[in-house]
Amino acid sequence: MSEASVIHDIGYQRYEGPRLGRGAVFNSLYVHGLRAAYGFGRSAKAKIFPWLVFGIVSLVAVILAAVRAQTGLLPLNYIQFADAMSWLIIFFVAIVAPELVSRDMRAGVLPLYFSRPLRAADYVGAKVAAMVTAVWALLAVPQFIMFLGAAFTAKNGMSDVWKELGDLLPAWGYSLLWALLFTSIGLLIASLTGKRAFAAGGIVAVFLMTTPVVGVLSILRSTDAQELAGLASPMTLVSGVGQWLVPDANTGLFIGRFGPVYLIEAITLIAGCLLLLLARYRKVASL
Amino acid sequence: MTQGLTKTYGGRVTALDNLTVDVEPGIVGLVGANGAGKSTFIKIMLGLIAPTSGTVRVFDLDPTSQPDQVRNRVGYMPEHDALPPDVSAAEFVTHLGRISGLPRTAARERASEALRHVGLYEERYRQIGGYSTGMKQRVKLAQALVHDPDLLLLDEPTNGLDPAGRDAMLALVHRIGTEFGISVVTCSHLLGEVEQICDSLVAIEGGKLLRADRISNMTEVSDVLAVEVSEGTQELADALEKLDLPVRIDGRVLLVPLEREDTYDRILRAVADLDLPLHRLDQRRHRVAELFAPREKADV
Numbered sequence: 001m002s003e004a005s006v007i008h009d010i011g012y013q014r015y016e017g018p019r020l021g022r023g024a025v026f027n028s029l030y031v032h033g034l035r036a037a038y039g040f041g042r043s044a045k046a047k048i049f050p051w052l053v054f055g056i057v058s059l060v061a062v063i064l065a066a067v068r069a070q071t072g073l074l075p076l077n078y079i080q081f082a083d084a085m086s087w088l089i090i091f092f093v094a095i096v097a098p099e100l101v102s103r104d105m106r107a108g109v110l111p112l113y114f115s116r117p118l119r120a121a122d123y124v125g126a127k128v129a130a131m132v133t134a135v136w137a138l139l140a141v142p143q144f145i146m147f148l149g150a151a152f153t154a155k156n157g158m159s160d161v162w163k164e165l166g167d168l169l170p171a172w173g174y175s176l177l178w179a180l181l182f183t184s185i186g187l188l189i190a191s192l193t194g195k196r197a198f199a200a201g202g203i204v205a206v207f208l209m210t211t212p213v214v215g216v217l218s219i220l221r222s223t224d225a226q227e228l229a230g231l232a233s234p235m236t237l238v239s240g241v242g243q244w245l246v247p248d249a250n251t252g253l254f255i256g257r258f259g260p261v262y263l264i265e266a267i268t269l270i271a272g273c274l275l276l277l278l279a280r281y282r283k284v285a286s287l
Numbered sequence: 288m289t290q291g292l293t294k295t296y297g298g299r300v301t302a303l304d305n306l307t308v309d310v311e312p313g314i315v316g317l318v319g320a321n322g323a324g325k326s327t328f329i330k331i332m333l334g335l336i337a338p339t340s341g342t343v344r345v346f347d348l349d350p351t352s353q354p355d356q357v358r359n360r361v362g363y364m365p366e367h368d369a370l371p372p373d374v375s376a377a378e379f380v381t382h383l384g385r386i387s388g389l390p391r392t393a394a395r396e397r398a399s400e401a402l403r404h405v406g407l408y409e410e411r412y413r414q415i416g417g418y419s420t421g422m423k424q425r426v427k428l429a430q431a432l433v434h435d436p437d438l439l440l441l442d443e444p445t446n447g448l449d450p451a452g453r454d455a456m457l458a459l460v461h462r463i464g465t466e467f468g469i470s471v472v473t474c475s476h477l478l479g480e481v482e483q484i485c486d487s488l489v490a491i492e493g494g495k496l497l498r499a500d501r502i503s504n505m506t507e508v509s510d511v512l513a514v515e516v517s518e519g520t521q522e523l524a525d526a527l528e529k530l531d532l533p534v535r536i537d538g539r540v541l542l543v544p545l546e547r548e549d550t551y552d553r554i555l556r557a558v559a560d561l562d563l564p565l566h567r568l569d570q571r572r573h574r575v576a577e578l579f580a581p582r583e584k585a586d587v
Contacts, residue, residue: 012404012467015397015435019359019388028385043373107371112430115333115363116387117355285335 026122033130037096046099053092054138057085061142065149078143078171079242079249082178085139086235089182090207092138093131097186098199100127106194110284120281128274131183132176139175143168174242174249181234181266184273191280207234227256231265241266303327304494305341310472314464316481316488316502317474324494325474326366329440332472333363346437359388362431366442366474369427372416376402376426379415380433387434394433401429404467405459421452428459432469439463441473445480457484514541514554515566526557545570 032041038054039047064081068074076084104110113123147168154160189206190199210233217229230236230253239251244259255262303324317325330336332345334354343350350357371379377398384394402411405425410418415426424444431439444460445453461484464471475481481488482502490497516523524541527534530553535542543554551568558565 012463013400014468015389015393017393018390019434020390021388022355024390025386025388028382028391032382032385041374041378046373103371108365108367108369109371111363111365111367112369112383113386114335115358115361115365116383116434117358118386 022117022119022122025116025118026126029118029123029126030130033100033127034133036099037130037134049095050092050134053088053095054141057088057138057142058145060085061145062149065146068146069149069153077249078146078167079174079246079251081143081146082139082171082175083235083239083242083251085142086178089135089138089178090204090235093135093182093186094200094203096131096134097183097190097203098196100131101187101190102194102196102199105191105284106196114285120285121278123285124274124278124281128183128187128277131187132179135179135183136172136176139178140172143171143175170246174238174246177241177266178238180270181238184270184277185234188273188277188280191277210234223256224258227254227258228261230255231262234269237262237266237269303331303338303491306491306494306496308489308496308499310489310499311487311501312470313486314461314471314473314484316478316485317472317491318478318481318488319476319491319497321476323476323491325476325491326442327494328491329363329442329472329474332440333358333361359434360437362434362436362439362469364427364431364439364441364444366446368423370415370423373414375412376407376415376418376429377411380426380430383430384433389434397433397435398429401432402426404432404463405429406455420447421449421455424448424452424456425459428456432463437469439469439471439473441471443474443476445475445477453480460484512543512545512550512554512568512570514543514558514568515539516541516558517564517566519561519563522561523558523563526561527554530557 035041036046038050061081064076104113114120147164150164151161154164185206186203189202193199193202213232214229214236217232218226220226220229230240236253239253240255240259240262242249243251243253243255244262306324306328317328319325327336331338331343332350334350334357337351345357346360348357374382377395380398380401381394384398385391387394389397399408399411402408402425405428407422407425407429410422415423418426424446428441428444431441441460445456448456457480460471460473463469464484464486473481473485478490485502487499487501489499514523520536520539520541524534524536527541527543532543532550532553543550545551554568555565558568
């Protein structure tokens with residue numbers, strides 16, 4: 001430590017340059033979070049899982065595009081594709097959410113953040129935005145691969161491409177809904193613990209436990225109960241909203257006339273989780 | 288510069304009880320036992336928690352209503368571990384520089400600068416997880432410096448350091464306060480280390496102000512000479528008594544007030560006459576500790 005005094009001998013310089021406002025700070029935290037979600041700026045180990053999931057999802061999309069180009073059949077449409085990937089998304093969320101929030105909590109970095117011009121709302125907002133982008137990209141990029149495959153093999157030129165685009169855009173919106181719902185649930189669970197394994201386990205457990213409930217409800221006698229069964233699990237909830245808003249998506253879920261109920265629950269769930277997350281960080285920030 | 292008025296912080300526990308203090312720029316030591324309210328005081332200055340009643344002014348700004356302006360000019364070094372193990376110091380300090388609002392390149396430059404000033408230039412690309420406690424404390428100090436604050440709030444900067452590391456850290460804090468032109472408020476429960484480097488001292492106990500003054504005012508009482516001999520301490524004490532020197536025996540050390548110019552010589556002569564092996568003879572300032580003597584024993 002004594003060599004320090006030698007190094008010190010160059011004088012201290014004051015910083016006279018610009019200091020950016022909260023917007024720039026939010027932006028840099030967002031970019032940092034988005035990079036962290038895919039393991040950039042982290043060890044090689046941190047890159048394995050996100051890229052593995054991304055690789056599998058993309059591979060499926062490439063295969064689907066190839067099958068369609070060769071045979072003209074469409075095994076899965078864009079929305080069905082998102083549903084089919086649901087478990088991979090959960091896996092991804094269970095890895096990324098702890099990476100984004102549990103890690104900061106574990107290391108005790110939060111006091112360093114909150115002693116700077118950064119509010120709890122900025123922190124939560126940047127983390128949510130980063131993760132929504134990351135999860136959305138996980139679905140939207142492969143969907144775009146499928147679109148490209150379809151567009152380049154289109155038989156009727158531009159009109160087919162436009163029609164295809166008409167299918168893609170709602171599907172991107174649908175992916176955004178997936179991202180929003182899973183991010184808010186995932187981050188809320190992850191923010192409760194500093195232990196990454198607990199957070200990941202908790203997230204998977206929440207999604208895992210709710211699936212059998214849907215199964216049980218959907219074999220009840222009452223049609224209403226069957227049609228409302230999807231509300232019990234986040235995954236079928238998203239499918240329900242998709243089914244209602246894009247009727248020809250054929251998600252395989254029967255929601256009857258309860259479409260609006262699905263949408264309302266989805267919105268309430270997202271908003272509720274985000275508010276709880278914010279409340280959690282309001283409390284943490286003052287520690 | 289840091290102007291504290293009345294702050295009562297309540298709820299179930301009263302951490303600060305009607306504390307009024309006004310601090311000048313320079314290095315300020317904030318001393319008190321564990322739980323005296325030092326950290327609470329710092330958190331209120333950062334605007335992390337609002338005072339229950341009373342007001343605080345930092346650079347004439349109110350941290351409660353203008354936290355951004357205050358935090359732009361303040362660097363905070365927390366007491367506890369606050370570093371992720373799996374990134375390099377350079378990367379981490381750069382990131383926090385950006386969170387402080389520095390543009391990308393400026394953040395990178397300032398991070399290297401700050402790490403250089405705390406003596407971690409060579410090691411800055413290593414992962415923090417592999418650092419020693421002393422190095423981690425330095426990283427924490429560097430991140431508080433990265434955005435060039437006008438005031439540093441250091442919460443127990445010497446926590447967990449060995450004596451050498453502690454001296455190095457104190458020397459660094461002293462440098463920051465004197466050469467860098469940054470005011471420092473440093474918190475400690477050890478009076479001894481704070482008095483070495485601070486210009487003024489604020490002592491709090493149980494959330495109440497015990498004393499706030501400049502160190503020079505506290506120590507202006509006459510200096511003492513400490514004499515230590517390897518053997519014959521008692522004989523020397525007797526000899527000095529005969530010379531009309533008011534000796535006080537403090538363990539193996541004899542304390543003699545330095546009242547006259549020739550006190551030095553008279554002690555030396557007495558030692559030489561008795562032919563005792565002189566171990567040490569040095570001038571000691573009245574320790575601030577003596578001002579808080581009964582409390583100090585309870586703390587340490």
